[in-house]
Amino acid sequence: MKPKLNLIFGAVLALTAAGIQLQKAGATTSNEKTPSREAILHDPLTPAEGNSQGDITIVEYFDYRCLPCKEVNPVLQQIVREDGHIRLVFKDWPIFGGISTYAARIGLAAKFQHKYSEAHAALISMQGTLSTENVLRTLAKAGIDISRAQRDLAANHKEIDAILARNQEQATAFGFEGTPALVIGDFRVPAVFNTVNLKQFIADARAATKHKRELIGAS
Numbered sequence: 001m002k003p004k005l006n007l008i009f010g011a012v013l014a015l016t017a018a019g020i021q022l023q024k025a026g027a028t029t030s031n032e033k034t035p036s037r038e039a040i041l042h043d044p045l046t047p048a049e050g051n052s053q054g055d056i057t058i059v060e061y062f063d064y065r066c067l068p069c070k071e072v073n074p075v076l077q078q079i080v081r082e083d084g085h086i087r088l089v090f091k092d093w094p095i096f097g098g099i100s101t102y103a104a105r106i107g108l109a110a111k112f113q114h115k116y117s118e119a120h121a122a123l124i125s126m127q128g129t130l131s132t133e134n135v136l137r138t139l140a141k142a143g144i145d146i147s148r149a150q151r152d153l154a155a156n157h158k159e160i161d162a163i164l165a166r167n168q169e170q171a172t173a174f175g176f177e178g179t180p181a182l183v184i185g186d187f188r189v190p191a192v193f194n195t196v197n198l199k200q201f202i203a204d205a206r207a208a209t210k211h212k213r214e215l216i217g218a219s
Helices: 037-041 067-083 099-113 116-124 132-141 146-155 157-173 195-218
Strands: 048-050 056-062 086-092 181-184
Touching: 037 056, 037 157, 056 067, 056 157, 056 195, 067 086, 067 116, 067 195, 086 099, 086 157, 099 116, 099 132, 099 146, 099 157, 116 132, 132 146, 146 157, 181 195
Parallel strands: 056 086
Antiparallel strands: 048 086, 056 181
């Protein structure tokens, strides 16, 4: 049986797998502010690529030491290229800590020289054990100015750390237990998914989004 997507954005944000029901976007629970649709899909400081005017957005939470993330990346990138109407948002979520956190931070620093995409592609493709030296060497080979990246990291560390903190808060709110974790349109993809199902997930989310717009237009 094909896995079903879990609706997370609507009149009420529902995290069904986690057994949590959140309030409307922007409202607060008794403990914390819930992430809004805009915060998840359109954080202006979070890197994105693909079609900025696409009809659907995919959000990926990932860790550079996550082997399944490395496996899903080329599949996801190919789908985005072939589809032509998808906006892809990258949410660094270094759940393994240590070098994962460093890789996420220095990768995000590359966005200040407009090379986040190159940095991400290089880091997510790395094989073997990650180390500071290997990360920097890999980024240099990808055309990243390492000296500038280190300066940008130092100068913008508060912004970068805030991005990582927001990503952590969002992933926790959604009940994600590991990486990779995806949000496609208004839906959360099941924690365990087969890359073969990605195109169907996208089609289902796109159809649901279209239907919702039609209902709004008819009201």
